[in-house]
Amino acid sequence: MSERLFIKGNEAVAMAAIEAGVRCYFGYPITPQSDIPEYLSRELPKTGGTFIQVESEIGAINMVLGASAAGVRAMTSSSGPGISLKQEGISYMAGSELPGVIVDIMRAGPGLGGIDASQADYFQATRGGGHGGYRIIVLAPGSVQEMYDLTMLAFDLSDQWRIPALVLADSVLGQMKESLVANPRPKADLPPKEWAVRGRGEGMQQNIVKSLYLGDGEMEKFHWKMHARYQELAEKECRWEEVQTADAELIVTAFGSTARIASTAVAMAREAGMKVGLLRPITLFPFPKQAYAALSEHCKHFLDIELSTGQMVDDVRLSVARDADVAFYGRPPGAGSLPTPEELFEQIRKVYP
Amino acid sequence: MRHDVFIAGYGGQGVLLAGNLLSYAALHENLNVSFFPAYGVEKRGGAAMCTVIISAGDTGSPVVGNPSVSVLLNQLSFDKYAARVKRGGMCVVNSTLVNTDHAELPGIELIRVPMNQIAIDLGDVRMVNMVACGAYAALTGVLPSLALHEALKKALPERNHALIPANIRAINTGAAVALEQRKS
Numbered sequence: 364m365s366e367r368l369f370i371k372g373n374e375a376v377a378m379a380a381i382e383a384g385v386r387c388y389f390g391y392p393i394t395p396q397s398d399i400p401e402y403l404s405r406e407l408p409k410t411g412g413t414f415i416q417v418e419s420e421i422g423a424i425n426m427v428l429g430a431s432a433a434g435v436r437a438m439t440s441s442s443g444p445g446i447s448l449k450q451e452g453i454s455y456m457a458g459s460e461l462p463g464v465i466v467d468i469m470r471a472g473p474g475l476g477g478i479d480a481s482q483a484d485y486f487q488a489t490r491g492g493g494h495g496g497y498r499i500i501v502l503a504p505g506s507v508q509e510m511y512d513l514t515m516l517a518f519d520l521s522d523q524w525r526i527p528a529l530v531l532a533d534s535v536l537g538q539m540k541e542s543l544v545a546n547p548r549p550k551a552d553l554p555p556k557e558w559a560v561r562g563r564g565e566g567m568q569q570n571i572v573k574s575l576y577l578g579d580g581e582m583e584k585f586h587w588k589m590h591a592r593y594q595e596l597a598e599k600e601c602r603w604e605e606v607q608t609a610d611a612e613l614i615v616t617a618f619g620s621t622a623r624i625a626s627t628a629v630a631m632a633r634e635a636g637m638k639v640g641l642l643r644p645i646t647l648f649p650f651p652k653q654a655y656a657a658l659s660e661h662c663k664h665f666l667d668i669e670l671s672t673g674q675m676v677d678d679v680r681l682s683v684a685r686d687a688d689v690a691f692y693g694r695p696p697g698a699g700s701l702p703t704p705e706e707l708f709e710q711i712r713k714v715y716p
Numbered sequence: 717m718r719h720d721v722f723i724a725g726y727g728g729q730g731v732l733l734a735g736n737l738l739s740y741a742a743l744h745e746n747l748n749v750s751f752f753p754a755y756g757v758e759k760r761g762g763a764a765m766c767t768v769i770i771s772a773g774d775t776g777s778p779v780v781g782n783p784s785v786s787v788l789l790n791q792l793s794f795d796k797y798a799a800r801v802k803r804g805g806m807c808v809v810n811s812t813l814v815n816t817d818h819a820e821l822p823g824i825e826l827i828r829v830p831m832n833q834i835a836i837d838l839g840d841v842r843m844v845n846m847v848a849c850g851a852y853a854a855l856t857g858v859l860p861s862l863a864l865h866e867a868l869k870k871a872l873p874e875r876n877h878a879l880i881p882a883n884i885r886a887i888n889t890g891a892a893v894a895l896e897q898r899k900s
Contacts, residue, residue, distance in 0.1 A: 539750060541751070623777055703779055704777045704779065
């Protein structure tokens with residue numbers, strides 16, 4: 364076994380990006396994710412990569428677009444207010460079928476909000492965020508190890524599907540430290556980037572990267588092509604984790620840091636003799652509908668928990684069998700709003716059949 | 717086995733370094749660990765706290781409502797957090813700075829260790845966090861003192877490695893005094 368490091372979630376993201384072969388990082392500091400650019404400003408140039416602290420978040424995402432169009436792995440990271448600014452560029456990337464990784468260490472909002480953990484950007488992340496009707500791949504890590512593993516996966520999935528990928532975490536996951544095995548980048552069979560703009564030397568074909576479709580029927584055709592791609596993505600790339608769901612009478616569902624807190628509440632419920640399981644979506648888009656559909660054939664009671672007034676719960680309700688009941692418990696983000704396992708255990712007791 | 721400890725004090729007492737030291741010691745023992753610092757607009761003199769979960773299996777929630785052990789280094793954190801300790805749990809306080817005379821903590825074992833005084837006697841009040849770590853390890857038996865000594869190499873930046881022997885003395889004295897206090 365390789366050596367176990369002890370590092371912050373944010374640093375794990377940055378390490379994984381380097382291991383995944385990122386060539387360009389463009390970003391602007393914001394709490395609680397500034398450890399990512401700090402780490403990369405120090406380490407990325409050592410690998411021959413380029414780190415630029417850009418004048419603004421909008422500048423950063425458009426540099427990611429440019430670098431990606433040239434065929435190299437590029438990324439940016441930010442938190443709520445900065446991610447909002449980047450939406451225009453993400454929309455252009457989606458429209459141009461460009462890969463690229465965006466890391467969102469969520470903080471409380473709307474507006475400037477606060478620096479505490481939040482999950483209230485679920486809608487923004489999973490519904491596209493910018494204009495025009497597109498989706499991006501959204502991965503939700505639940506530990507420092509997953510901050511590392513899923514960041515690497517985000518680069519591979521993004522290249523494979525030519526869809527931008529977002530790693531969606533929060534200040535709990537970004538700031539906490541855990542042991543990490545810094546696994547080498549897994550082998551992936553990725554298509555060559557024949558679409559990249561690389562100049563006109565050596566008899567290369569002319570490539571055009573754009574999101575403008577003015578010809579009769581062109582734009583509509585693009586939308587149906589992407590729609591089919593999103594559907595195929597949903598068939599092939601859904602990921603989730605189940606804990607003690609086989610005999611469960613109640614299934615708690617949550618993502619990211621909330622799932623971690625809920626896992627201890629579920630263990631407390633098991634100790635108290637209640638048959639409770641946990642379903643944790645790892646891909647938020649595509650959403651693992653099939654897991655909810657299958658489990659709700661037998662288990663008719665779900666409890667969705669989020670650090671918001673309820674966003675993922677919509678997807679859960681659309682995914683379970685019609686006769687299944689989905690209860691909700693939320694703590695909207697802000698100082699002092701992080702729920703404890705004891706508190707979630709009480710909620711489990713309330714809704715347990 | 718899953719052990720959680722909550723450490724709190726004011727900024728500058730080395731609360732986060734104490735959490736890091738316990739974490740590295742746990743890794744040294746091949747255990748899993750989650751270290752969750754309170755994250756806010758903290759500054760020297762402001763409140764500082766962290767939670768450390770040590771487990772042979774999953775560490776689970778990084779957030780703990782009722783910790784089994786709390787190590788509290790100043791009056792403010794004692795007044796605010798001592799009563800949150802789980803029934804049957806333990807509260808280790810820095811009795812140099814904390815007055816526990818009027819505290820009512822039914823079902824919680826209160827261990828008073830004059831941490832500041834011990835650190836001052838050993839030459840530097842800044843070692844108060846090391847005294848606290850020694851006391852925690854000795855009272856709970858979760859981590860052997862040797863693991864703490866080894867962890868110093870990783871928790872301290874290399875430029876401070878010359879201070880390791882002094883820190884080991886602080887850890888050991890904290891451990892010895894804490895065990896004496898429990899007996900009395």
